[in-house]
Amino acid sequence: MIPYGKHHIDEDDIQAVVDVLRGDFLTQGPVVEVFEKAVAEYVGSKYAVAVSSGTAALHLAALAAGVGPGKSVVTSPITFVASANAPRYCGGDVLFADINSETVNMSPDALREVLLKNSNVKAIIPVHFAGLPCDMIAIKNLADEAGAIVIEDAAHALGATYPNGMRVGSCENSLMTIFSFHPVKAIAAGEGGMITTNDEATYRKLIRSRSHGINKLDDPIKVEAEAFQDGEQNPWYYEMQELGFHYRITDIQCGLALSQFKKLDSFISRRRQLVRNYDLAFIEMKNCRPAQTTGRDQSGHHLYVLRIDFKQIALTRGQVMKKLRECGVGSQVHYIPVPFHPYYRQLGFRPEDYPDAIKYYQEALSIPLFFDLTEKQQRKVISTIKDLLV
């Protein structure tokens, strides 16, 4: 069975984890910071904060942006549920701006409409879908007009670049960018996430809030009478200064992630080659086309999504997935639009308010794309799909 996505682990990765296990720290040791520094340097941000998952990164980023009761956050309807859930964790409201059909990213025009109709938008979370960077300049301009903070959900886009050549994560047009190191993403930590930023106050807040809200770095002490005796700080003393969480990542996970990170560029270039092969194979088909065709040299290529006209081929998507499966080809749908989920329906969202997301959803099918997919396997995927769709 060829899955739609899969991690790649080699002996160096295994050795990296063993090295951590043989060392002094399983967690809160030196490898976390080494990994943070490596990612910050690579993406071109001043700071990076590693956390236990991409979802934890979104939650802390939303908190650091000041999302809370009475404040709203705009995100894309075509994303993993975590992008929308993070503002809900903070007691904030979620709004969705429909996608652009050609990029599958949040449409700046739809975002403008949402911002016109809603005051109190505290943050915007654009999602670089399948690794294709959003139009960050348009989004940042609209955010500035609305007085909103931008948090990029780059869970799909580690290694991707903007049109000007800067890397996703550099936060040129956002306050924060988040990444995920779940095994289906660009690099694997088992579970893990990261927030990058160029803003020192935000960085300090993130460092505190991933560890219970306890003072970190050189945060000023609040209750000096408790902290000091005879002008010296009491050696046991620390302060929980705000309500934080336990979202730390372990050194074991960072050992793996750091080893994976060294292979990121080769991971991306392999994915890019596979995408080129798929594009060539599908570009001339009648009832099926690549969901994204622009920014092929900029994307992180997390997913390869086809848009299939199921009515024309007289097969349902379920039937196609089943037939592919019988031929040993895995597939998946990314994503069920977030407002379709019962939790969001119950909050009053109506799927029909996002027509481009619906149209996309009706046609979308993700097919296998991962580092270890061989040319032979890829040819099999292509011929199986072509046989099915004619």
Ligand SMILES: *Cc1c(COP(=O)(O)O)cnc(C)c1O
């Ligand atoms: C995977 C993913 C997340 C969440 O990351 P986890 O590490 O699984 O918590 C958030 N947003 C998007 C778009 C994702 O694909």
